[in-house]
Amino acid sequence: MNERPTFILAGNGPYENRGCEAIVRGTVKALRHYYKDPSFICVSFFHSNEQYKRQCEQEFDEKIIHKRANQRAKLFDLNWSVYRILKVIEPEIFKNWTYKEMLPYIKDCHSVLSLGGDNYSLDYGIPERFTILDDIAIENRKSIVIWGASVGPFDKLPKYEQYIISHLQKVNGIFARESSTIKYLKEKGVTQNIYKVGDPAFLMDAIEPKELDNKIKIEEGSIGINFSPLMAKYVTGGDLKKWTNLASEIIIHVSEKTYRKIYLIPHVTSPLPNSDYEFLKSVQKITKIDKNKLILIPPKYNAAETKWIISKMFLFAGARTHSTIAALSSCIPTLSFAYSIKAKGINNDIFANENYCLNPEDLNAELVNRKIELLIENNTQIREYLQLKIPEIKKEALDAGKYLLQVEYSENI
Template sequence: MKHIALIGNATWLNRGCEAIEVSTRALLVDALSDVRFTCVPFTIGDCREAADTTPGVHRLPPPDFDIPWMSYDWVRWRVHRRLGTGREYRALVSRYESTAESIGDVDAIVSVGGDNYSFDYGRPSRFWALNDFWRQRGVPVFVWGASVGPFPHGADEHVAASSLRGVSRIFARELDTVSYLDSIGVSENVSVSADPAFTLEPETCDEVNLAGELGSCVGLNLSPLFGRYTGLGPDEWLEASVQCVLRMGEVTGRRIVLVPHVMLEGQSDEAFLWRIAERVGSSVDLAVLPGHLSARQLKACIARFSVFVGARTHATIAALSSLVPTVTLAYSTKAYGINREIFGHTDYVMSAAEFDPNRLALMATAMLDDKEAVRALEERVPPLVQRARESAATLAGVLGVSVGSGA
């Protein structure tokens, strides 16, 4: 039996993180057959994680990344940060020791999370440390289904390239990442893959009363996070979102269903979408999906929309992988790469800087009748699903397992 540690994901309160973990485990079970998992997220909070009793899955708390004040590692961190070397991550390497003891013998580390190896959420020091810690112990590290970079030129880019060249394999979820990695000298250990969530199996949710009507609806996911990238203040972003819903309902003439996908305190889609719904009132035909639905249940709902507009990456992946015409609201480069993979262009992407409620409503309406978009989804999504499965088989091969052998 192989023992795989899935490290670096975030809490299931982000349904995208749930989708990544659940689909990754399913892919690796298919490829390895006889396998058990230890899951080590970097954040927790969803009670469903604690209650998860899936056979062969063990959960550990996040590593403790707090460096004791005035310790040797604290001094190292401060010195490297002051000098701008990009190497302050070395002070975090030892923070994995307790986690390693709890994991025990392990055959591979699979670094999951989608876009952890980027500057989207700050310098990824914890992940450079992860790579170094396990590599020093001779355990293969796989960067799984990831968008990587871009990194600032200079020390940070040099550190990134050095760390990424040292992992066993990088499974890039779009060709843009492959091209970027090649530009910084990382190519020999790179495979083109796809986001594992493209393979997520939907689960019907009978409690959603809208289920029979969703086929004529427009699904809409707006998030507090996206608003930060528009340059608008919180109140301005709320008002812009209200106008978006009003205009979407007016232009499409359809019911608008608001879809929460992240329920983290302080950046909850659910709380934000209910504020929008209260402001909109009865001006348009409007509904809000419940926030407690799982990633699989949300995908089942999203799959029934006639068109979907989403700000959360994995909400759009749920739609695209269900062959639903999708307009993507983008705050980072990852959205552009996924759209190029499927449509061959980024005409169905609206950046945060360009956000305009009227134009967005027109884009959604245009997609309702865009047969080329539907054809692109039908032709290009199945190969992405296959790429994800082939990546799991490649990982199994590195571990000495022929797919289907269960050895």
């Protein structure tokens, strides 16, 4: 067992995205299983300096040190404009600016792990900042692993796809969290550096909040729902008002058909326009049902505490991938609102089908309720199945540490 190594965990988002925090917690758990007393430098992208400071202050794991990665802060950011010019005339300066705070640590680190779940995709644009990360690690002769991720597809941009496939063949390991990624990459000729793992978030333990809001008494038989403002892009062509009204319609329909208490559970509480909490708050406001039957969970709970709340639901329906992972890893029957490869891949790996997924084009009140009724009808059987299956997925997530040892060994011989 390697003693006291330091790992760089780079490319992730802030903890206010509970999925990003869950990835870190699960990753740390896996590495501690295979390495003795490791420490971690988390180099993440933040929306503001205040958010970064808040995360540093609230970090409870003394072995985790947080650093910032640089990105454009606003539309007319002068520094960003200067560095975009430098990208053309002095690409090394631009590259080093992005990960400036990481550079002092890279020489003595054990490996660089690129965290983030779906960074290597077109979901948020061309993933330039992450290929830059890979290049820095390779130039510094450090193992670089795309860690517990979904990758692609890139076929909408054929020229870029040609570049990224060549790039992915250079990294030391692609630790894919679902089979759809593996299938896509193998079809494109990436075969030698792929390892099948589970999403690290499956390993994060649920923790009961010390101070659970008195208004939030989880009623037995309740339904948890997570909607995100991001879904507007896929469901209503970006029309947020239209998506808000549709989300309200879905909730009313589910409430009227099931007679169950509904908890609206945010999984991203970052500033607008990405905040699940603010979106769900606006949905709750226009939803004409008894407010005692529609409870909005406040944004103060961390990832492990949010997972505990989700784990108390009779069933769960979620848009954010890691909200559904929190539910599935707690053996809660779960409906995934699948707007990318990741949700479908994870469901196929667990259930060998997509029966508990809904595509954006199929998202309407009647169909959501039909899926909810299916989860109610088969609730006991699904729970029993998950109790057998989820330990396998958790083992796959833990195996990432074992595969990392193999990658490092092969690089050193």
